[in-house]
Amino acid sequence: MSFKEDEQIRLHDFEPGQSRFREEVLSGLLKSQKELPCKYFYDEKGSYLFERICSLEEYYIPRLESAIMEAHIGEMAALLGPNVLLIECGSGNSAKTRILLDHLRELAAYVPIDISREQLLRTTEELALDYYGLEVIPVCADYTCGFELPALKRPREREVVYFPGSTIGNFDPIAARHFLERIAGLCVPGSGLLIGVDLKKDPSVLHRAYNDSQGITAAFNLNLLERINRQLGYNFQLEWFKHYAFYNPKEGRVEMHLVSLREQAVHLDNVTIPFARGESIWTESSYKFNIDEFQQLAAAAGFKAEHTWTDEKQWFSIQYLVNTRKADV
Numbered sequence: 005m006s007f008k009e010d011e012q013i014r015l016h017d018f019e020p021g022q023s024r025f026r027e028e029v030l031s032g033l034l035k036s037q038k039e040l041p042c043k044y045f046y047d048e049k050g051s052y053l054f055e056r057i058c059s060l061e062e063y064y065i066p067r068l069e070s071a072i073m074e075a076h077i078g079e080m081a082a083l084l085g086p087n088v089l090l091i092e093c094g095s096g097n098s099a100k101t102r103i104l105l106d107h108l109r110e111l112a113a114y115v116p117i118d119i120s121r122e123q124l125l126r127t128t129e130e131l132a133l134d135y136y137g138l139e140v141i142p143v144c145a146d147y148t149c150g151f152e153l154p155a156l157k158r159p160r161e162r163e164v165v166y167f168p169g170s171t172i173g174n175f176d177p178i179a180a181r182h183f184l185e186r187i188a189g190l191c192v193p194g195s196g197l198l199i200g201v202d203l204k205k206d207p208s209v210l211h212r213a214y215n216d217s218q219g220i221t222a223a224f225n226l227n228l229l230e231r232i233n234r235q236l237g238y239n240f241q242l243e244w245f246k247h248y249a250f251y252n253p254k255e256g257r258v259e260m261h262l263v264s265l266r267e268q269a270v271h272l273d274n275v276t277i278p279f280a281r282g283e284s285i286w287t288e289s290s291y292k293f294n295i296d297e298f299q300q301l302a303a304a305a306g307f308k309a310e311h312t313w314t315d316e317k318q319w320f321s322i323q324y325l326v327n328t329r330k331a332d333v
């Protein structure tokens with residue numbers, strides 16, 4: 005991984021390169037249950053499709069999360085306190101973050117971290133125009149791996165990591181704990197984590213959210229194969245793979261797969277990847293939690309639950325947790 009710092013926009017660039025993408029795709033496709041990492045959904049087209057998912061009636065997450073933020077922002081700002089360094093993992097277009105940027109007092113700086121460089125740069129430019137005087141330091145990185153926090157102009161009292169959208173649900177439980185431990189290690193004790201966590205609910209609601217009637221989620225899922233064809237030179241035939249998503253109650257997660265509709269083979273250079281009819285590539289898990297389940301997971305990583313906000317139906321939660329561990333980086 006190389007580090008390049010662009011003087012003008014101060015982009016801190018740890019973007020995973022093409023060779024890493026190639027390795028992760030190939031090793032996933034060689035497993036007996038084929039899988040692909042969901043972080044690669046978000047190329048230019050994937051980010052656009054995800055934004056369209058976020059405006060769907062069936063995909064309740066962004067709507068409920070924004071409503072919870074708006075209803076409780078005063079209380080949140082008071083809990084987070086002044087002179088915060090706000091760090092966001094997977095910032096995307098930073099839409100929800102604006103509520104925080106509008107209300108936090110004497111913000112020390114904002115560090116958006118995202119794997120999608122184009123969107124990160126575009127968003128940084130927009131924020132610089134809209135929030136004059138705010139130091140915004142974009143970091144292009146796969147936040148599931150390592151990255152360093154950039155140096156800041158202004159002193160800060162504490163760090164707050166903002167991790168909205170229930171993206172934590174994309175990690176399996178062990179990886180989620182490791183991720184939370186890494187976050188705890190990044191921050192001084194007393195620092196916080198403001199995190200959006202999707203809750204367990206009627207599975208038919210979940211089913212609709214990941215099987216929308218306009219087929220946007222299906223297009224989002226299939227775009228991963230399109231991207232792999234385009235960037236890595238594979239020859240997936242998109243019409244012979246079908247989006248398949250379902251809630252697995254035993255594991256407490258929505259699983260997204262791409263199912264092969266016939267026996268076929270996909271080629272890359274001298275590698276042949278055979279598919280049986282009905283065989284799937286597992287492309288994403290979205291774990292759903294009960295509030296106490298999530299708090300136990302966070303406690304194992306050193307976080308103490310301070311406050312939980314939910315919507316009326318208790319479909320979604322935003323939780324503020326405080327780091328009780330000593331910093332080790």
Ligand code: AVJ
Pocket residue numbers: 057169170171173174213214221288289290
């Ligand atoms: C942004 C990762 C939280 O898992 O619900 C939306 C992505 N996948 N529809 C999720 C997604 C299918 C989303 N996250």
